[in-house]
Amino acid sequence: MLRGLIDTVGPDGEHGGSTLRGEAETALRALVGRDDAVLRDDQWTAIEALVAFRRRALVVQRTGWGKSAVYFVATSLLRSRGAGPTVIISPLLALMRDQIAAAARAGIKAVTINSANVTEWDEVHAAISRGEVDVLLCSPERLNNPGFRDEVLPRLAADAGLVVIDEAHCISDWGHDFRPDYRRIRTLLADLPAGIPVLATTATANERVTRDVAEQLAVHASGLPDADVLVLRGALDRASLHLAVLELPDQPTRVAWLAETLQDVDGSGIVYCLTVSAAEQVAEQLRAAGLAVAAYTGRTDPTQREALEVDLKENRVKALVATSALGMGFDKPDLGFVVHLGAPASPIAYYQQVGRAGRGVDSAVVVLLPGQEDRAIWDWFGSQAFPAEGQVRATLRALEQADGPLSTPALEPLVDLKRSRLETMLKVLDVDGAVRRVQGGWTATGRPWSYDAERYARVTATREAEQQAMVEYVRTPGCRMAFLRRQLDDPELTGPGLGAEAAAWRCGRCDRCGGVDLPAAPDAEAVAAARQEMDRPGVEVEPRKLWPSGLAALGLDLKGRIGADEVAEPGRAIARLDGLGWSGPLRDLLAPGAPDGELPVALRRAAARVLDDWAALRAQPGAPDPDETLPAEAPPAPAPDDDASQAPLLVEAVVAVRSVTRPQLTYHLADGLARYLGVPLIGAVGPAAGSEAPGRHDVNSAMRLAGVAQRLELQLSEPALRGLPGRSVLLVDDWTETGWTLAVATRLLRKSGAARVFPWVLGIR
Incomplete structure (x- = not known):
């Protein structure tokens, strides 16, 4: 792990230094397995500040420089002087695995608490209590786990010999990889007893991020900054x-x-x-x-x-x-x-x-x-930024009005945010003191909170x-x-x-x-x-199988698993919109503001190929032929040409999801697929009269489903409805993201007697 991060002694074999530095370099040699290893000057400066003076330090040095050597050597020296274990806050499991392996080579007992070793947590806690652990690595997310935060962390903070924040640029919302959970570290540092040294390390912090991290490191229990933070920044050239x-x-x-x-x-x-x-x-x-x-x-x-x-x-x-x-x-x-x-x-x-x-x-x-x-x-990634003030206030009101803690799934139907953005926002509000994570979910603290629009705009x-x-x-x-x-x-x-x-x-x-x-x-x-190879179209559209929780609050009597008599078959799309190949022309076709019109010829060929390759649409050898065709809105086109598969079709009709924003595209698509398969287009699932405005897609799963369910209706002629029971249907839409439009449309068709519904869309967002 540590190759390339050390200097070597000169020809005379002398490296000098104090007794403490001699101990440090002995620990370094055990760590890297080389008898000629010596510390870089800034490595020694940081170690001395931590061990001898119990200071707080920020080390910004290039990858491979040896930042981990600083905290492992400091840990060895502090433990030999009777200090408690080192707590390393580390963002990634891969990083934790490498750090544990490096520590073991130096005789340092390191353990971790993370999402991948839940079954080992009790033993880890017991080993810490017995004094058998030199280093505990934990993820920043652990810091706000109620049990860890309220029971384990206070003991660790009181007894820790050293606290390390690895990849410290994640603390700063100016950094390229800001993580809200890292902001909680400021609270941890403020609660540390005097005399516990702190080290923050990163390779990727510009001057603005360095200043921001140093200011947060400097906060002590008084809540006021202490200027005594050692900042060591080095050159970032990588000669290799x-x-x-x-x-x-x-x-x-x-x-x-x-x-x-x-x-x-x-x-x-x-x-x-x-x-x-x-x-x-x-x-x-x-x-x-x-x-x-x-x-x-x-x-x-x-x-x-x-x-x-x-x-x-x-x-x-x-x-x-x-x-x-x-x-x-x-x-x-x-x-x-x-x-x-x-x-x-x-x-x-x-x-x-x-x-x-x-x-x-x-x-x-x-x-x-x-x-x-x-x-x-x-x-697209930028669109996932901190939500608007109205959405934040709505979340706080929902928590304030609740009888007790609300889990994220329970809170989700009450606010118009997708779960990922909701969870990120809650973490930020937690750090700001407006909400608190407890057993069972989230509660509002009642503390005043202000929306820092100016800061969010500057970050953007x-x-x-x-x-x-x-x-x-x-x-x-x-x-x-x-x-x-x-x-x-x-x-x-x-x-x-x-x-x-x-x-x-x-x-x-x-x-x-x-x-x-x-x-x-x-x-x-x-x-x-x-x-x-790239132009081979066709990806599976996985059907929804569970209704989201909390729908009763939105007026829907749906919960649990979607019934076997209401669920769709696995569907197909030409491509995902965030991939390669066909993703490009699909992104152009479906982009906001793109003109409505017929499906381009190249995409017609791709659509036909997806149908040809979709074995589930055709009966297996020995299966009976389909019965007579259903009454259609228009006469069916001639049967497909001889190149198409000759196996009997299970699909006997096509139903379109009628689009308000792209009516020409969706009708042309559904009609073309029906003609290619040689079956009728029998109608649509579309918005009821008076609800023509399309629903928002940038809301959470429950709200998206509620909007769709309250808006869509089956729009088939009486003859088509009478002939639907027992038939299999191809359900056609332009694109899908949450899958709820397809799920609701399928439910309408299945409740009206359709035996099977096969969803088909151009793209998956």
Whole structure:
């Protein structure tokens, strides 16, 4: 874990220093397993401040510099002097696993409490009470678990020998990876008894974030800041990294280039994508090209994540195709490359991710392949910002009026926020003192609370400026490492009093400095092969199986599992809107403000292929032929051509979800699918008279369902309704996000006698 983060002694074997420094370097050698290891000057300065003077310190140093050595060596010295265990607040399980392994090498007993080891918590607590634990690692989310916060944490805080906040930029809402749970650390620090040292570490904090974190570190029990915070900032150049940007015309060309390049590049590495769907699609295509890769995303099971991390460390895979879920703290010293398919939203986030490479090797290649869709993805993530004041006030009123604590599912139907945004907002309000998490849910504290609109606006403006800086990184004619270092306010390149040498600094290793020779763009044949693989349409639309809780408060008598006589069959879509291939034209077609019209020809072909490949629509060999067709609004078209499957169709009719915003598109789509299948379009499910305004999609699951259920009705002719019982129906809509429109429409059809309903949409958002 710690290769590359230490200096070595000179030829004379002398390293000198005080008795304390001698002890520190003995502990360091045990940690890294090298007899010639010595501390860097700033490492020693931080350790001395923590152990000898019990100060609070913030260390901002590049990835691979040795920040973890500071707190493990300090822990060893403090424990030998009778201090209590070190508490490390760490954001990721991958980081915790590496830290525990490193501690064990130095004879330091480290344990963790996190979501993946719930069954071990009681034993961990008992071992802490017996004094058998040197280091406890916990996630920031643990800090507000009621039992941990109220019972375990006070004892730890009172007895701790050292408190460490790893990846401390997460404390600041100016940082690229702000996490509300980290803001709770300010309260923890204010409650610490005097004399307990505190260390915060990060590799990705510019000057603004550094100041913000230092101010929060400085708060003591009085609530007032104490100026005695040691800040150590170092240069951020990474001498092993060779940075490059390659602009290619489209997604198939980028994936083809990646497939060819990974065949020849040395070592193993990480391929970053901006979305889960893109990561899964790219991994699938690279595997089809014969490469040993795997997807690693927020959807990956925690146990599987750990196995994949080991596979990459042991070079059993060429690459993990990952989202930002694989980021902070993952340590593979010989990681040979990092490639981004799509640009992160800020240079600071980009620096953090590329920092995984080249920690223990002389040279690692870092390539950015920007995409035209990057800004749309940034905008979507930006839309998840802190909610408007009215939504916050509504949440507080709901909690104030409740008879007791409300769980998040119980609160969700009372406010118009999706669960993920609601949970994030509650965490911020908790830190601000307006709500409190208790056993059973959330309660309002009754404390005054003000909506800091000015601050939220400044944070939004900062995010937008970072996005523009990322665009400028792609276009810059100058040194790429210099650009990143200046974005992070590297003290060697920014600030007053620096001379011409700092202004003219160049790394000599990036593509602008002539230090990278990338493979050329792939040939037309390779691009065509990638495009063919990418153009294979069809993803499953999983039907809703459970009604959300709390619907009674919204006037709906629905709860529990959706009945077998009301649920849809697994459906199909051409693609997810956040993926590759068909996702691009679908995003353009379904974008807000896009004109209504007929389905483009290319998407018609994709729709037909999805139907052809959908085996569930056709009877198995030996099944009876469908009965006569249903009465239709218009005569059915001729049967499909000879290329279509000849197996008997189970689907006997098509029903459209009538759209207010795209009526021409949805009718053309449903009619075209009916004609292709040779069955009638018999009607629609649509908004009742007087409820033509479309419902909001940016609300939580319960409210979305309530809006749909109160708005939609079955719009079939009397003959079609009489002929519906026992029939199977293809239900067609333009796109789906929550799945509730499809669920309500299916329920209406099933309650009117439809035997099966197969949902079909263009895209999944």
